[in-house]
Amino acid sequence: MTIPGLIARSKALLARIPTDILLTLVILSSVGTSFWLGLITGREQGALQGKPDISIEQFEVPNIAPGGGPAAAVAAPKAISPSTGTYMASKNGTKYYLPTCSSSNRIKPENRVWFKSKAEAEAAGYGPAANCPGL
Structure with a gap:
């Protein structure tokens, strides 16, 4: 198959798809590609700076006496x-x-x-x- 033949076949295929659907598909694919490229770039920059993709931190729960709360701990x-x-x-x-x-x-x-x-x-x-x- 030659290049002019592929172009003619592609035009015929695209002519069968309604314009609004084609436009929607083009916009969605460009948005998805942009998001994907940004995600990859962000991960690479984080790896270069030594930052992990996900960090888990321990949350310490303070001991509160029964009947008391944060307001009871602070003296007026x-x-x-x-x-x-x-x-x-x-x-x-x-x-x-x-x-x-x-x-x-x-x-x-x-x-x-x-x-x-x-x-x-x-x-x-x-x-x-x-x-x-x-x-």
Whole structure:
């Protein structure tokens, strides 16, 4: 069989397939080929960097006393009245503020925790707010 004969035979075969089905097959095959090439390339790059294809890590389950949970393990910070506190924090947050900071106005009054000193706030697990000048 000659090359012109193969071309004529291929055209005749393709003419029998509806255009929308042919277009769908071409798109699906190009998407599949692209995905396959990307997968192979990713595996080769991972092998070059010494990374395994799959990694399994052990998950450690913490021992929790009966009747206690994560909330019971964390001691609530000691709150003092606003008139004697000079630093405030949110009981849901991790940062403490001066009452003059703009960020401290966003803390709901029922969520405010007051401290007398920086040391007391840091001992309770809070850190200074980066956007509050004077800390």
